[in-house]
Amino acid sequence: MFACISCPSWTMNMKNQTPCDVVQEVDKGCSSTYATISPPPSEQAFIPGGSNVTACTCSWASYNLFSACMFCASSSPSLVSWDEWTANCSTNLTSTSTYFPSYAGVTLPSNTSIPCYAGYNRTSGNH
Numbered sequence: 001m002f003a004c005i006s007c008p009s010w011t012m013n014m015k016n017q018t019p020c021d022v023v024q025e026v027d028k029g030c031s032s033t034y035a036t037i038s039p040p041p042s043e044q045a046f047i048p049g050g051s052n053v054t055a056c057t058c059s060w061a062s063y064n065l066f067s068a069c070m071f072c073a074s075s076s077p078s079l080v081s082w083d084e085w086t087a088n089c090s091t092n093l094t095s096t097s098t099y100f101p102s103y104a105g106v107t108l109p110s111n112t113s114i115p116c117y118a119g120y121n122r123t124s125g126n127h
Contacts, residue, residue: 007072013115018072022112023065029106030054043070043080049088058089059100064118 007018046066048057056062063085070077086094099119
């Protein structure tokens with residue numbers, strides 16, 4: 001997704017993948033794809049819209065991983081709120097109580113894992 005990014009260790013998964021790499025795998029689980037691009041000044045460019053509105057892109061995992069990816073690209077990124085992120089997502093595409101990908105029926109590649117922080121749902125306080 002973002003070329004040549006240095007990420008803090010807390011953002012990496014247990015397979016030493018960056019959140020930028022993991023979010024691409026998460027979103028590909030529902031056939032959403034992103035080209036390798038230069039980091040934009042804001043997360044706004046990645047808000048789910050059109051054909052990229054899926055259970056994957058509308059998940060807490062995608063939102064949190066994109067936020068971490070933006071943090072890797074800039075120490076003071078311009079992030080969007082959860083409400084902005086999910087503005088185009090219907091309620092059946094989001095879950096506030098079940099960890100992704102189980103509620104979406106998505107299987108991630110065996111060489112990818114979602115870091116614990118990416119499953120955090122800030123509206124419930126649970127993770």
